[in-house]
Every structure is written in structure tokens, then in C-alpha cells.
Amino acid sequence: MKSLTNRHIDFMGRRQWALTLSGIMLLVSIGAMIIQQLNLGLDFTGGTLVEVRYANAPSLDTVRQVLEQNGFQDIAVQTFGATTDVLIRLKQAFDAEVGHNIVALLRDSGASVDLVRAEFVGAQVGDQLRDQSGLGMLVALGVVMLYVAFRFQYKFAIGALLALVHDVIIVIGLFALFGLEFDLTVLAAILAVIGYSLNDTIVVYDRIRETIRTSQITDMGKIINESINATLSRTLATSSTTLLVLLALLFLGGDMIENFAIALLIGIVVGTFSSIYISGALLIPLKLGREDLIPPQKPRDEEEEELP
Incomplete structure (x- = not known):
């Protein structure tokens, strides 16, 4: 493993800036959804x-x-x-x-x-689709949280869930802000964004867990920085190649999948940002520590007392 004394990008040193930017985007997105509301397509309105x-x-x-x-x-x-x-x-x-x-x-x-x-x-079909799609998204987020909690630890699950909710709100909010039509293809794109963003977040979390277990570093900010830098090239390479495919879909795929491609483009950019900055930065206020992954060792006298 590379030494932390090597030159790295100080992501956690910029986390306040990143969280502020995310907060602004969330406020704008929520405001657009409340004031302008979504331009629902035929699938939802009839x-x-x-x-x-x-x-x-x-x-x-x-x-x-x-x-x-x-x-x-x-x-x-x-x-x-x-x-x-x-x-x-x-x-x-x-x-x-x-x-x-x-x-x-x-x-x-x-x-x-x-x-x-x-x-x-009829609009009744649209209401059923809207209710079922919303329920499906909530179920997907719930399953994600359970998966991360069992594979890692509940603090990781909370961080991953908040990062995913962050991505979903911003994608939906930008559709409301610019008046883009929201239909079932866009909903499918949002579910795909959840899977994509989760995959990136899991990669970072896995490296954070490995670094905690294999190093003697106690500064959680340094551990998260090391982990993000170690996975950064993989994250950017995956995002770049995915964006190239989506740009081809956007410009060559025709009107039927235009909004699908736009939703995925926004989701990949926002998801990459949240995987690098948000998901890791959230572990610091959640007070993730070495003891959450490595049980404290018992003193030798306690171990001797337990022996028959």
C-alpha cells in the first residue's frame, strides 16, 4: 500500500466546499420540484x-x-x-x-x-404507475441499505443511502428545473443511476475498510483520502467510458431515448461526484472509527480468567 506521505489529492480537506455545493444543488432541486413540479409524461398523466x-x-x-x-x-x-x-x-x-x-x-x-x-x-393508470414506481424506488434504496449494512457496517449503510438519495433528488430536480419530460424511461434511468452510484461507493468503502484493517492510522480523514486516491483512476476511467456511450445515445439514439440518456448523463456525473466526495465525507460526522470494524482486544488478564 502506498504511503500516506506520498502526494495525494486532499479530498477530505475540501469536503466542506463539496458539502456546500451539494447542499445548494439539493435546495435548488427540491425547490424546482415544489415550485415548478415535474413535467410528467403520458405514462403518468394519461x-x-x-x-x-x-x-x-x-x-x-x-x-x-x-x-x-x-x-x-x-x-x-x-x-x-x-x-x-x-x-x-x-x-x-x-x-x-x-x-x-x-x-x-x-x-x-x-x-x-x-x-x-x-x-x-386514463389518468388512473398514470396514478398507479406513479405510486408503483415510487414504491419500487424506495424498496431499491431499502435493499441497498440492508446490503451495505450486512457487508460492511451500519454507518457505511447510512452514508451510502444518503449519497444515493442525494443523487436521485438532484437528477429529478434538474428535470423539474428545465421542464424535461419525466416518463418511465427516465425512471428506469434513475434506477440505473442508483446501481451505478452504489457500485462506485462500494468500491471506495471496500478500500476504506481494507485500509482501516491493514494500517495503524487513526486519522479517519487520512484513511478516506488514501482510499479515494487509490480508487480514483478506476472511478474516472469507468465514468469517462460510460459518458462516451451515453453521449452517443443522446446524439444518435433519437427522441425516444433522449431523456433517458440525459438522466443517465446527469446521474453519472453527480454519482461520480458523490462517490468521491459525499459518501466518504459522510463517514466523518457519522464518527466511523477503527473499533467499528476491528473489535478491541481483551487484556491478557481477562483472557486468562476466561480459561477453564
Whole structure:
């Protein structure tokens, strides 16, 4: 193990700055969620679904442009099963003629298309999805806390849970702040962020535990610094390669996964920051010590008294 006298980045020396920055981001995120609220997608609010069938596979961008040019807003277009079947989602009240109107517009643009179905997705479905998704996120965080508590120690579990809640609130808050549509794909991205951030945090915590057990250092700040520096190259390499993939998804993946990619991009950046600064820094106010991982040895006279 490298000596602590070697030159390292003093992460814990900057922890007050990092915690202040996190506090500001949390306040802004919570304020945006309360004041502006989330721009919930069709999955949560209800709306109209229109399925059409083309003679030949269409360009989804062309379908979207035709509808937007004719006054339809907040629409989502995707293939449904075969490449010739297109599902159009509209965040508006159901109209019995909406399906025929859309088909007429698409035919006027020169496409050979037929209406398959047009139906309304009620808000009750949206309420159920919202409640179930919220419950699923709480269950995921609870399982994470139990896992870390059993594998490490309960103070690690509290630190990991707070870091994950920090990441989730900021991602959701930025979606509320900028008015980005929040749908099931974004929810899936947030669950992925929880897994990603937890993985990074576990790597750092594992090194902290190893350093506590194999060194005679008592300064917890130095132990955490040593552990973060030892895992920093791995953390940054993983984050960088993941960001490259997400940038490709953002610019080349199309509108259907745009918000999914944005949520993951924000989550990876915030999760990397919390893995380096927040999760480790939280162990200091939680008063993690060597005795939490290494039981104190009994004096020799007590051991002799226990012998038969």
C-alpha cells in the first residue's frame, strides 16, 4: 500500500466546499420540484394512443414533423412491433376523430398508411404507475441499505443511502428545473443511476475498510483520502467510458431515448461526484472509527480468567 506521505489529492480537506455545493444543488432541486413540479409524461398523466400501419417502414422523424407542423404538441412516435407499425402518443384529451385526423394528415404527406386503433389511456393508470414506481424506488434504496449494512457496517449503510438519495433528488430536480419530460424511461434511468452510484461507493468503502484493517492510522480523514486516491483512476476511467456511450445515445439514439440518456448523463456525473466526495465525507460526522470494524482486544488478564 502506498504511503500516506506520498502526494495525494486532499479530498477530505475540501469536503466542506463539496458539502456546500451539494447542499445548494439539493435546495435548488427540491425547490424546482415544489415550485415548478415535474413535467410528467403520458405514462403518468394519461392521454391518447394512436397506432397506424404503413405499407413501408417510415421515418419516425418525418412522422413527428408532419404532426407538429399541423398543431399536435407533446407527441412521442415509436415503432410498435414491426417497423411498419407506428405508435403515436399524444398528451391530450381523447377525441373519437383524432385517429382519422392523424391518418388523413399522414396520407396528405404522401404516405400509404391505415389506422389500426385509437384509444385513451386514463389518468388512473398514470396514478398507479406513479405510486408503483415510487414504491419500487424506495424498496431499491431499502435493499441497498440492508446490503451495505450486512457487508460492511451500519454507518457505511447510512452514508451510502444518503449519497444515493442525494443523487436521485438532484437528477429529478434538474428535470423539474428545465421542464424535461419525466416518463418511465427516465425512471428506469434513475434506477440505473442508483446501481451505478452504489457500485462506485462500494468500491471506495471496500478500500476504506481494507485500509482501516491493514494500517495503524487513526486519522479517519487520512484513511478516506488514501482510499479515494487509490480508487480514483478506476472511478474516472469507468465514468469517462460510460459518458462516451451515453453521449452517443443522446446524439444518435433519437427522441425516444433522449431523456433517458440525459438522466443517465446527469446521474453519472453527480454519482461520480458523490462517490468521491459525499459518501466518504459522510463517514466523518457519522464518527466511523477503527473499533467499528476491528473489535478491541481483551487484556491478557481477562483472557486468562476466561480459561477453564
